[in-house]
Amino acid sequence: MASVSDLLTANLHDVFGNRDPESRRAAIERSFARDVRFTDPEGTAVGWDALEQKAAALLDQVPGAFQFVEEGRRYVSDTHGALAWGFGPVGAPAVRGIDVIEVRDGVIATLTTFFAEPTAAD
Numbered sequence: 001m002a003s004v005s006d007l008l009t010a011n012l013h014d015v016f017g018n019r020d021p022e023s024r025r026a027a028i029e030r031s032f033a034r035d036v037r038f039t040d041p042e043g044t045a046v047g048w049d050a051l052e053q054k055a056a057a058l059l060d061q062v063p064g065a066f067q068f069v070e071e072g073r074r075y076v077s078d079t080h081g082a083l084a085w086g087f088g089p090v091g092a093p094a095v096r097g098i099d100v101i102e103v104r105d106g107v108i109a110t111l112t113t114f115f116a117e118p119t120a121a122d
Contacts, residue, residue: 001106002030002031002106002107003076004076004077004078004079004080004081004101004103005074005076005081007031007081007101007103007107007108008074008076008081008082008083008099008101010027010030010031011031011083011099011101011108011111012068012070012083012085012099013068014027015027015028015031015032015051015055016055016058016059016068017067017068018055018059019059019064021056024052024055024056025048025052028048028051028052028055029048031107031108032048032107032108032111033104033105033107033108033109034047034048035047035109036048036051036107036108036109036110036111037109037110037111038050038051038054038110038111038112038113039110039111039113040054040112040113040115041113041114041115051111062087062094063089065089065090066087066088066089066094067087067088067089067090068085068086068087069085069086069087069090069093070084070085071084071085071086071096072084078103079102079103079104080100080101080102080103081100081101081103082098082099082100082101083099084096084097084098085097085098085099095115095116096115096116097113097114097115097116098113098114098116099111099112099113100112100113100114
């Protein structure tokens with residue numbers, strides 16, 4: 001069974017950072033509940049297909065040089081985890097955020113993404 005930390009990695013790198021549709025779908029089915037609820041500022045998507053569409057749409061609209069990079073520590077308990085990230089060219093993220101997951105039965109049941117507010121330095 002995957003740890004909460006492993007599931008944070010799978011979400012960020014194997015799903016949302018993965019440009020290969022086949023391996024991305026395999027990661028979704030391995031790491032997420034069939035009825036996963038993904039909420040971000042655009043709304044809520046439910047299920048594997050909706051999650052896959054969100055990841056594909058994100059990656060399709062940005063240059064190939066854009067990557068997810070972990071920023072800071074991971075925070076985990078037996079049932080929840082949080083991971084901050086940057087997304088953009090390496091060393092110059094265009095957006096920053098944090099993912100918070102809830103884990104049930106060894107898979108991600110809910111994923112909530114928050115975006116960082118811009119600062120004067122951004």
